[in-house]
Amino acid sequence: MYQSIIQKFLAEQGYICLNPKAALIDMDGTLYDSMPLHARAWHQMMLEIGVEVPVDEFFRYEGRTGASTINILFNRAFHRDATQEEIQQLYHRKTELFSQMPPVSPMPGAAEMLDFLKAIDLRRVLVTGSGQSSLIDRLETDFPGAFTPELRVTSRDVTHGKPHPEPFLMAMKKAEVTPNECIVIENAPLGVEAGHAAGAFTIGVNTGPLDIRELETAGADIVFPSMEEFARALPILIYGFVTTMRNLN
Numbered sequence: 001m002y003q004s005i006i007q008k009f010l011a012e013q014g015y016i017c018l019n020p021k022a023a024l025i026d027m028d029g030t031l032y033d034s035m036p037l038h039a040r041a042w043h044q045m046m047l048e049i050g051v052e053v054p055v056d057e058f059f060r061y062e063g064r065t066g067a068s069t070i071n072i073l074f075n076r077a078f079h080r081d082a083t084q085e086e087i088q089q090l091y092h093r094k095t096e097l098f099s100q101m102p103p104v105s106p107m108p109g110a111a112e113m114l115d116f117l118k119a120i121d122l123r124r125v126l127v128t129g130s131g132q133s134s135l136i137d138r139l140e141t142d143f144p145g146a147f148t149p150e151l152r153v154t155s156r157d158v159t160h161g162k163p164h165p166e167p168f169l170m171a172m173k174k175a176e177v178t179p180n181e182c183i184v185i186e187n188a189p190l191g192v193e194a195g196h197a198a199g200a201f202t203i204g205v206n207t208g209p210l211d212i213r214e215l216e217t218a219g220a221d222i223v224f225p226s227m228e229e230f231a232r233a234l235p236i237l238i239y240g241f242v243t244t245m246r247n248l249n
């Protein structure tokens with residue numbers, strides 16, 4: 001049922017087949033329903049320095065490093081980049097505000113998705129733009145055995161955050177796979193853009209307030225309206241990967 005989508009991807013990328021050995025998985029908005037709280041923390045932090053930014057705008061910046069988001073807002077409000085000191089101070093304050101928010105819940109459907117990936121022995125690699133240790137530290141409790149410590153890429157590991165492909169390229173290196181041996185699972189337009197730029201089959205899961213078309217425009221090969229729907233479709237999608245070869249005629 002997904003053959004035509006997979007064929008299209010193979011033709012676009014010039015691959016003969018897609019043989020997934022690893023799933024490169026985003027954290028915020030994908031594994032955790034944390035984005036509404038992140039957006040509120042960002043909004044509050046910016047208000048404290050006198051800049052009003054609509055809460056929903058932060059869903060568009062999701063995946064960027066903190067420094068990159070701060071600089072976009074600084075350039076608009078103050079027509080300059082923030083200094084290193086300001087970035088540190090403001091990102092620290094945002095992190096503090098996030099930590100004071102009510103605890104976030106795992107995304108419904110995420111555990112089922114991870115259980116299936118584990119059952120078919122697909123390596124799971126965490127690829128997050130976040131450096132928020134309060135959430136990263138909870139992974140093992142919420143999703144026991146899903147991620148090993150060496151198969152994680154966080155904001156601390158990369159020079160360029162999403163939408164740059166570096167986080168996903170680094171994840172491929174850690175998992176010892178090529179782009180046609182992995183899939184990317186992302187909820188944010190910039191994350192999708194990064195996965196697509198890294199040459200991987202990129203699955204957009206729309207868990208927030210943005211229009212589903214934003215994920216398609218960003219380069220998602222397929223989009224699901226929720227994590228639960230994606231988890232349900234995943235076995236059929238994986239079966240499609242292993243049975244579809246590029247039509248070379």
Ligand code: MG
Pocket residue numbers: 026027028029030062063186187188191
């Ligand atoms: Mg995300």
